[in-house]
Amino acid sequence: MACEIQRFEADDRIKALAKKYGYPEYMVARFERFVPELEKFLASMEEPPRTYVRVNTLRINANALTKRLTDKGFTLRGTDIPDCLEVTAEPYSIGASAEYLLGYFYVQDKSSVIPPLALGPKPGDVVIDMAASPGGKTTQMAQMMDNKGLLLATEVEVARLAGLRANLGRCGVMNTALFHMDAREIARLGVKADKVLLDAPCTGEGVIAKDRTRKTSRGTEDIQYCSGLQEELIDGAHACLKPGGVLVYSTCSFAPEENECNVDYAIKKYGMKVEPLPYGEPGLETFGNLRFDPQVKNARRLYPHLHGTTGFFVARLKNV
Amino acid sequence: MYRGLKKLELTAMRRSLDYWGAFELSKEFDFIIRQAEKNDLFAVTPEVKYYVIGREPEPVMAGLHMGNMGKKALVLSMEGAYLVAQVSDKKKVKVTGQAESLVVYGRDVFGTSITWADESIRQNERVIIANKYGEAIGIGRARFDYKGLFRDGVTVNTEADMGLYIRGQEEVSGG
Numbered sequence: 300m301a302c303e304i305q306r307f308e309a310d311d312r313i314k315a316l317a318k319k320y321g322y323p324e325y326m327v328a329r330f331e332r333f334v335p336e337l338e339k340f341l342a343s344m345e346e347p348p349r350t351y352v353r354v355n356t357l358r359i360n361a362n363a364l365t366k367r368l369t370d371k372g373f374t375l376r377g378t379d380i381p382d383c384l385e386v387t388a389e390p391y392s393i394g395a396s397a398e399y400l401l402g403y404f405y406v407q408d409k410s411s412v413i414p415p416l417a418l419g420p421k422p423g424d425v426v427i428d429m430a431a432s433p434g435g436k437t438t439q440m441a442q443m444m445d446n447k448g449l450l451l452a453t454e455v456e457v458a459r460l461a462g463l464r465a466n467l468g469r470c471g472v473m474n475t476a477l478f479h480m481d482a483r484e485i486a487r488l489g490v491k492a493d494k495v496l497l498d499a500p501c502t503g504e505g506v507i508a509k510d511r512t513r514k515t516s517r518g519t520e521d522i523q524y525c526s527g528l529q530e531e532l533i534d535g536a537h538a539c540l541k542p543g544g545v546l547v548y549s550t551c552s553f554a555p556e557e558n559e560c561n562v563d564y565a566i567k568k569y570g571m572k573v574e575p576l577p578y579g580e581p582g583l584e585t586f587g588n589l590r591f592d593p594q595v596k597n598a599r600r601l602y603p604h605l606h607g608t609t610g611f612f613v614a615r616l617k618n619v
Numbered sequence: 620m621y622r623g624l625k626k627l628e629l630t631a632m633r634r635s636l637d638y639w640g641a642f643e644l645s646k647e648f649d650f651i652i653r654q655a656e657k658n659d660l661f662a663v664t665p666e667v668k669y670y671v672i673g674r675e676p677e678p679v680m681a682g683l684h685m686g687n688m689g690k691k692a693l694v695l696s697m698e699g700a701y702l703v704a705q706v707s708d709k710k711k712v713k714v715t716g717q718a719e720s721l722v723v724y725g726r727d728v729f730g731t732s733i734t735w736a737d738e739s740i741r742q743n744e745r746v747i748i749a750n751k752y753g754e755a756i757g758i759g760r761a762r763f764d765y766k767g768l769f770r771d772g773v774t775v776n777t778e779a780d781m782g783l784y785i786r787g788q789e790e791v792s793g794g
Contacts, residue, residue, distance in 0.1 A: 397719050400781035401701070401754055425666075449666040464680050473648070474664045476678040478670050487676060618628045 301527035304519045304559035305587030307332060311375055315430075316341060322514050326504075333555065333583055336604060337431040343604035348508045350386040351378065352393065352404040353412055355470050359403045367398055383412050393476040402469040407435040410505075410601045410611035414498055415439040417576050417615045418547040422447040429482040429536060430615070432459035434466035441472040450475040451490065453482045478598050483535045491541045497530045501550035501557050505610025508603060526556045530564055537569050540618045546571070549613040553600075558612040562598050564589045571616040573597040579606060582614065620654050621661075621671045621681060622767065628688055632660065635693035639710025644702060651681065652688055660688040661704070695758060698777055704747050705756035711747045712736040712761075712768060712775060719750045722757045723782040728775035730736070733768055740765045746775060756781050 309317065309324040317327040319511035320341045327341070330449070334340045354361045365375050372390035384404075386393055394406055403415055415436050420489055421427045422445045431437045431452035452467075452475055454460055460479055467475055478488065482497075501515040502525050503510070529550070536546050546567070550557050555565060559582050565571045573582075573594040581600030584591055624632065633645045644676035646663040651672065659667030663671075671681045675718060685699035695703065714722060718732035728748060740746055743766050757780040761768060768774045 397723055397756060399780065400723055401756070436761060447664055447666075449664070449670055450671075460679060467680065468684055468696075471683060471698070471701070473662055474667055474672075476667055476681040478676060478680050480676060490670075512780045 301523060301530055302589060304306050304330065305332075305589065306519070307587065319509075320345065323518075326514070327469045327520065329435065330566055332586060334553070334602065335580070339604045340602060343602075344508045345364065346508065346564055348408070348603070348609055350389070350608055351407060351409045351412075352384050352386060353407045353439060354382040354404050355402055355438065356382055357446055357471050358401070362441040364398065364403050367403075368393070368396065371396065377538055378409055379413050380409055380416070382411045383407075383409050383564075385409075405435050405438055405466070407439070407593065408589065408609045409608055410606070411435055412439065412607035412615050413576075413578050413599075413601070414496055414547050414549040415443060416584075417459065417613055418494050418496050418545060420444050420450070420494050424448055425490055425496045426450045426483065427488070427492045427536075427539060427614065428452040429485060429495065429497045429532060430454065430500055431442065431477070432456065432463040434463045434470075437463070437475060437497060438466060438470040438472055440496065441467075441470070441474055444474055446472065446474050448474055448568075451478065451487075451488055452476070453478045453480050455481045456477070458559060474476060475597070481603065483531045485535045486538045488539065490539060491544075492539055495544065496545045496549075497532055497536050497539055497546060497560075498549045499525075499557070501525050501552040502554060503528070503551055504553045505612075506549040508609060511571055520556045522552075522556050523524050523582060525552070526560060527559045528555060533561055533565050537565070537571075537618065544618045546616045546618065547613065548616060550595065551609060551611055553610050553612070555583055555589065558600075558614075559583050559591050559595050559598065560589065562595050562614045562616065565616050566594060570619060572619050574615045576615055578613070579611075582612075620676065621651050621674065622654060623672065623747065624650055624652055624660075627690070628726045629659075629690055632688065632693050635695075636703070638710065639659050639695070639703045640707030641703040644706065650685070653681070658688040660685040660693060660740060683718050697755065697758065697781055697783065700755035700758050700779075702750055704753060705745060707723075708737055708753065710737055710740060710744060711749050711753070712740070712759075713753060719756055722748055722777055723780050725777055725780050725782060725786075727773040728759060729770060729775075730768055730774040735743045736765055736768045738765045738766065745778075748775060748777060748780075
C-alpha cells in the first residue's frame with residue numbers, strides 16, 4: 300500500500316514564494332519541510348541546468364576525448380565523479396558532434412551517473428536494469444562490466460525502444476539483451492540477478508530546471524500513482540534478486556512518498572538493509588506524519604543548489 | 620527467434636569480413652542471428668548467447684547489431700562498420716574534418732575532401748567513409764576506381780552514416 304500523501308498549510312511566506320517562482324502552493328509547502336535553504340533551491344531551479352557528459356571508456360579515455368572536443372572549440376572540466384565531465388562552453392550542441400555520434404560519450408547529468416556507481420556492477424555479474432530507456436545508465440553499467448557478462452534491460456514503452464536501441468548500438472554495447480516488457484513482470488526473465496537497478500518512473504520534480512512545465516503538470520494524484528507503481532516495481536526487483544544481491548533504487552523526484560517511503564517499504568516487507576553511500580545529503584527520517592526506519596537516512600538526496608545537479612534520490616539496498 | 624549461425628551463414632560472414640580486411644573479428648566475438656524477414660547478425664558475449672538462444676519472451680535486441688545477414692553476404696550496419704574500421708583500412712577512404720561534419724548528416728563525399736584512400740578500391744565497390752582518425756562515420760559506394768576518387772565533384776555516394784541516429788530520433792519525437 301503506497302504512502303499517504305502528506306499535505307501542509309501554506310503560510311504567507313510560502314504563498315509569496317509559490318507566486319514568485321510559479322509553483323502551486325502545496326508543492327512549495329512540501330519542499331519547505333525538507334529542502335535546505337528553500338529560496339536558494341527555488342532560484343536554482345530557474346537557472347539552466349549544467350551540461351555533463353560521461354566518457355564511454357569502452358571506446359575512448361577521458362584525456363583523449365577532452366583533447367578532441369577541445370580542438371573543436373568545446374571547453375570541459377573534470378568533476379568529483381570519475382569519467383564525468385562538465386561542459387562549460389560549446390560552439391554548437393555537443394550532441395551534434397561526431398564524437399557523440401561515435402559513442403565516445405553520453406550526455407548524462409552528474410546525478411544520473413551515481414546510481415550505477417552505487418550499484419557497482421562487475422564483469423562477472425548478472426545485472427538487470429528495470430526501466431532502461433533512454434539508456435544512459437544501461438550503457439554506463441555495460442561500461443563498468445567491461446562489456447562482459449550479462450546485462451538484461453527492460454523497457455515498457457514501445458516509443459522509447461528505438462532511442463534505447465540506438466544508444467546501445469552507438470556506445471558499442473555487446474553484453475546486453477533488451478526486452479520490451481513491464482518490469483513488474485520481470486520474474487518472467489527467469490534469472491536471479493546479482494545486481495538490479497531500479498531507476499523508477501517518477502513525477503520528475505527533480506528535473507523542473509530542464510522542463511518548467513513540471514511545476515504544474517503533475518499533482519499529488521501523480522505522486523500517489525507513482526508511489527504505488529514504484530512499490531510494485533520493488534516487489535518485482537526483489538523477486539529476481541539473489542540472496543546477498545544488491546538493489547539500487549533511484550528517482551529524479553524530491554517527493555518523499557516516491558523515495559524514503561519506498562525504501563522504508565523494502566526494509567519492512569523484505570528485511571533489506573540500506574547501505575551508506577558517499578554522495579549528497581542523507582535521506583529523511585520523517586516527513587509530516589510519516590516516520591521512516593533509521594536506516595533510511597543512509598539513502599541520499601541531491602539538490603541543484605547544493606550539488607550542481609538535477610534533483611535526485613538514490614538508495615543501495617542489500618538483500619540479506 | 621535468436622539462434623546460432625548456420626554453416627553457410629558463417630562462411631558468408633567470414634567472407635564479408637574478409638572483404639573489409641577484418642576476418643579476425645569472426646574469431647574475436649560470439650555471433651547470433653535474429654531470424655525474421657531479414658536476418659540480423661549480432662555480436663554478443665558468450666553469456667548473452669547462452670541466455671537468448673531459444674528464449675521466451677524474446678529480446679528485441681541482443682548485443683551489437685553487425686548488419687543484415689543475407690544468403691551470400693553480410694551487409695554491414697554502422698555499428699559493424701565502426702568495429703571493422705578499428706582493425707582494418709581496407710576499402711576505406713578518409714575525409715577532412717569539414718567533410719566529416721557533412722557526411723554524418725548524409726551528404727556525399729567530394730573528391731577534394733578525400734585525404735587518403737585504399738588503393739584496392741574499384742568502381743562501384745562499397746567503402747567505409749572514415750574521419751581523419753580512421754573511424755567509420757559512413758558507408759558509401761565508390762563512383763570511380765582508386766585513381767579517380769580524388770577528382771573534382773562527388774566521388775563517393777554516402778549510403779549510411781552515423782547521423783542516422785539523430786535523424787531517427789527526430790522522427791521518433793516528431794521534431
